[in-house]
Amino acid sequence: MSTILPLTMTNVAVRRRGKRLLGPVDLEVGGLGLTIIIGPNGSGKTTLLRAMHGVERLSAGAVRWSVSEEEARHRQAYVFQTPIMLRRSVADNLRYPLQLLGAPRAEVSRRVNDWLARIGLEERASLQATRLSGGEKQRLAVARALIRRPDVLFLDEPCANLDGASTRAIEALLRTALDEKTRIIMTTHDLGQARRLASDAIFMLHGMVHETGAAERFFGTPRTDELQAFFRGDIIA
Amino acid sequence: MIPRILAVLAALTLGMAALAEEMKMAVTTSFENSGLADVLLPAIKEDLGLDVQLLVVGTGQALRLGQAGDVDAILVHSRAAEEAFLVEGYGTHRREIMYNDFVLIGPAADPAGIAEAGSAIDALRRIGTAEPAFVSRGDDSGTHKKERALWAEAGLSPDTFGAWYREVGAGMGASLNTAAGLDAYILADRASWLNFGNKGGLALLYAGDPALFNQYAFLAVNPERHPHVRNDLAVQLENWLTGPRAAELINGYTINGETLFIFNAKSQ
């Protein structure tokens, strides 16, 4: 199956109330693997991610995929920092994205059951999703994003506020997704997680892409002073 | 959940259809409040197989309903208005059915002293002089029109009265409730008064003057003006109302042993 990649961003900028939140950014993401976006608070990580996903109104520039925008929209998914649970059962939350596509009933049930098993929530399938714990909610959110088998998965700080066990569970899900050739782009604050997962990385600063590179080089020999300072844990003004 | 609720709703909302012949007749509140309708309607249903649906309104609105063609016939008691209705071509003709009488009600202590009045006009003059609280229907009904006519005969105009004269703009029952609450005088039809359950400190103070007689007439709505009206049913009803069974029921209807209506339809 052809992929919607590469993603090309040209001269993308986001301004709100006269303040520049992002850009101008020129960026291309292709191939396989997991791209980590890091950077200090307010550096524009989330805005960049949302701009890629097409849910942020652009003030300038364009985001293009190798296919039409309409088709690309269907073949990507996004996991929010605070998982958004539909006020319905766990199974119905998983079913929802497939129902939107009008998938055949048998196929839907098969995939829902498969994913319930993968995230270890079979026993809670009929529980109201809003009653899950934080870790369970995030697992469900990731599963709900992956159930459509998207070409690209975006995650915004998926493990913020999660304990070690929950973080490991999420990372395991992401590794499986990578094995199944899903391209992943995520932001994180956790440099350990960044090192564990990244195949390449983007360092954001003041709304601009400050440094990019393959993971080994990026984490091993950062080129810019700011990235070195960031790795040391300095506060970057 | 949703299908279950819908099923319950559907079960409840399924119509209750009655399949007898139906016609609509506008009648005055005083007629309905008398309770006579409860005697006549079942008999009509029995004899004619006809469901007469009563719209209980003031004479003013009853005439409007006839003009608009929203009812098939009207039974009211305001001769001048009825004749105007005929002149304008809204009805075919006017047929007198029966009469009852109006009575003057007031506080049992009778501060205006109308119980000793020599005539209805005299009674109203006494009220006009003493100026006790007086409740008027004020709704352009037959009773209201009668009251205005009586004031005019007494040489008085309610428009010049002070705050003691209260137009409540309501039906007979509601007006009687108001009068009971205010301990006020009021002109009412005898039937409504006898059937009224909340008399409070009120009493019947004056009655019997022929000037207080109250003629009811039946008018079928003109089918030339409103082709959809059931004139055939209206004619049947008129024949029944002027016939022997109606005469017997009307003359025989009493409340607390008092006769309310006198049948006076002339056979054609």
Next chain:
Amino acid sequence: MNDIYDGLVSAFWLVVTLDADLLEISLRSLQVSLSALVIASAIALPLGTFLAIRRFRYRRLTISVLNALMGLPPVVVGLIVYILLSRSGPFGVLGLLFTPTAMIIAQVIIITPLIASITHQAMRELWAEYHDLLISLNTSGWQRIKTLIWDGRRNLLTASLAGFGRGIGEVGAIMIVGGNIDNATRVLTTAIALETGKGDFALALALGFVLIALAIGINISIHWLSRTEREGRW
């Protein structure tokens, strides 16, 4: 106070003897108000939801108008419907005046703005919660409305029940367009007005108590019906 006591006693006897007139009047009240509720909900729930999720040019104005319509005096609605449905009015040929259908029409007009407005409030909150997810999933406008209506159904139930309460307790409009015809368009509220007019306060109160009991009963049973599905949050 005596009147209230007499009313309670009469109400008790009317109910335990299953008074035929009472039964008929009560059923008609339910028939009219439930029909109006179903129709009004079918209009108001999607409309209120639509207003919550869609930005368009006259949205604020529409919402203001809706909130203003909530306060429509029923008597005025009744009068307008009366004039429209009268034989000499524009819809006179339908012959609907003084029928239960006319009463349903009037009640739909009265309760639709109320249901739509409460729906709008509830859906705005839910939409704020769901907004990012539904945008991300690339849902169509209609899919969004369906999702919000389904997941917000408990709030919408509350909105509908508020409409039902207003409908079944309403007297001004249905008195005018229904005419309070015995055996045809008499419902609980118009019967209460009639008995009050006759000065029979005990019977009027008895009917009033039956009306209140009916409204409470419907509320409880609808909540119960909807809860058997699943223990959820309210």
